[in-house]
Amino acid sequence: MKKFYLLLTALAFISSISIAQKKTTKAIESKQPSTDVKRPKIVIGMVIDQMRWDYLYRFSNRYSNGGFKRLVKEGFSAENTFIPYTPTYTACGHASIYTGSVPAINGIIGNDWYDSQLKRSVYCAEDTSVRTVGSNTRAGLMSPKNMLSSTITDELRLATNFKSKVIGISLKDRGSILPAGHTANAAYWFDGQSGNWITSTYYTEKLPAWVENYNNLKMVDKFLEKNWNTLYPIETYSLSTADDRSYEGKSRGEQAPVFPHPFKLYAGKNYEMIKSMPYGNTMTLDLAKLAITSEKLGESGTTDFLAVSCSSTDYVGHQYGPNSIEIEDTYLRLDKDLEDFFNFLDNKYGKGNYLFFISADHGAAHAPGFLEENKLPGGTFGDSQIIKKLNTLFESKYNIKKTIVTSTNSQIVFNHEAIEEAKADYDAIKRTTIAEFRKLPHVADAFDLSKLSEATLVESLKKSITNGYNARRSGDIYILLRPAVIEGSKTGTTHGSGYPYDSHIPCVFMGWNVKPGKTNKTHYMTDIAATIAAMLHIQMPSGCIGEPITELTHQF
Known part of the structure; x- marks a missing residue:
């Protein structure tokens, strides 16, 4: 009996020590800082195709308070961000922003390049091993297989054991596919032959219902039927040249490159033309909002990523040049689209719960005719x-x-x-x-x-x-x-050089954990992915050579 009593006493003593230890451990843990990684609900990356850096400010007197002005006021802008390679083309820019790398490493050296072994030109996103999903055309024979390194979107997927959703959206296939990366859940681009948003079997065998439903609405025709006139009275476009200039390109069926542009002529016939009017950007952002809602992006508790590229700015810029009323009107309309998009994000996630960044794949030269007209070299x-x-x-x-x-x-x-x-x-x-x-x-x-x-x-x-x-x-x-010499015709303009007009791009972050501010220190396109990696506490892409923008990330 005595032995039994002593055993009970010993067990009670051990139990009390165990309880005390647990209480002590909990007390110590409560004093330790949390090790949980904090991330936003969603990251939205936006590339504005052919957006010169100066467009952030050039038309600012007519921007709304909720679009570009809000971006600059509430965001952090790396004012001197440059592209560190040539040629400054669309595919290279999208790939480099998201890989944090350069063509020498990620392999995307142009929109196309000549393959000496295949003895033919190769398109950056071509892939004949896949099939088109969403139309009967060859526009969907695309994938990211020609890109030789991972993207920041890939790294987010890896960091969350593929729980994060990643979707790419752009009128251009390369503007959607390359940013979305190798492991994306989806990438959608516009097929100008069918008028549908499509994808490839690299991602899925069938379009989701929400994309099919959108295609069935034939919104592209509704936008084309609006034609394209100026948002404001044309005489108020004081930051642009006169409307009818010989060095601006005409659209099919036009007698002169002047407003109003008769896009109604193309409804139901030539869907490709939506790319050459501002409503192409509107349609892109409408699909982006639909993707967020339909795919429940940012609602799972794991950070998702939406990569959006607005391409109409590039088509308009190529045709008319940076000093045209057309490009001014395009940015004034894009500003309103941005305001609407930001309001949507605010209502969906709440201010400060999403991380947004904006940049460009390249800039553009002044039209040679404009330079000659103003006695400038080119x-x-x-x-x-x-x-x-x-x-x-x-x-x-x-x-x-x-x-x-x-x-x-x-x-x-x-x-x-x-x-x-x-x-x-x-x-x-x-x-x-x-x-x-x-x-x-x-x-x-x-x-x-x-x-x-x-x-x-x-x-x-x-x-x-x-x-x-x-x-x-x-x-x-x-x-x-x-400098200012371009390859191409005598109308419109292009890009591709390493000179500032082609290589100086906007780089602005806004939202989650971003304090308003600016830096005039020189940064590079490749720093964007490195900065996001630092903010999200994930690995940089496999070929990344960029460095975090420490003026923004020091708080992390």
Whole structure:
């Protein structure tokens, strides 16, 4: 009996020690800071195709308080953000923003490039192993397989064991697919042949009901039927040139490039034209809102990501140029669309519960005709004649037909197999090509890409070209044009250079844990993904070379 009593006493003592230890542990834990990672309900990344940095401010006197002005007032703007590579094209920009990398690493060196092994041009998002979903066209034979590194959207999926939802939306396939990444739940883009929003079997075998229902509404026709007139009286567009300029491009069926633009002509016939009017952006953001609601993005307790790209700004910019009434009107309308989108996000999540950022894939040059009209340097450049001349020369000297296969992404591509078979002097061919291009008035320089380190070139431009060079996919000779000289026709404009008008882009964060402010320190497009990674406490993308914008992330 005594032994039994002693056993009970011992057990009671041990139990009291255990309880005391648990209380002590809880007390200690309560004093420790929480280790739970805090993240927003959703991240929304928006790329405005061909948005020059100065558009943030150029039309600000007519922006609403809830659109671009709100973004600048409530957000944090890295005012001197640049693209650190060339060529500054759409696919490269979208890929680099989301990979935090450059074409040399992520492999997206252009919208297209010449593949010397396949002996043909390759489109950045092409994939013949998949099928179109949503139409009977070939517009859906696309996937991100040509992108060689992960994206920040991929890394979010990995960090949450694929619980986060990621969706990409853009009129352009490349503007949707590349940002959404390799592991996206979905990516949707617009098929100008069918008038439908589509995807590919890379993502799904069937469109979700909400996309099918939207397609059945044929909203594209409703937008086209509105035509395109100015939002305000045309005489009030004082920041633009006169409406009828010879260097602005006409749309099909137009006698002159002037308002009102008769888009009603294309309803039910040419759906592709929606891309060339501001309502293309409106339709894109309408689908983005529908995706948020239908897919319940941001409602699961795990951070989701919506990547949106507004493409109509690019089509309008190419056709009319940065100083046109058309581009001013497009941004005034986009400003109102942004205000509506922000109000939607506020109502859906509450202010401060979503992280939003905006940037651009590239800027744009002034239209050459505009520059000439105002006595500014610039011009247009074409290389077809010089290439024809060089091919004739090399054929007569080495008996090689078409020594220069093509010119793409400011690069000359040689027929290496033919040169080797002819036992021709490859170094002499390169020297002759460089010498001939250097004679042209609009060419600043030409040099051998394999010997770029030896080129006498401004260091920033040399670095930019190096970052854009991928040994597997790039060409042989780089043609550097003079500032404000563009490749293309005499109407409209384009982009692609490393000069500021093409490479200086907006970079503004707003919402979750973002304190209003600005920095004039130089940052790069590649810093965007690194910054998001720091804010979300996740790994940077696999090929990321960017650095967090510490002026914004120091609080994390």
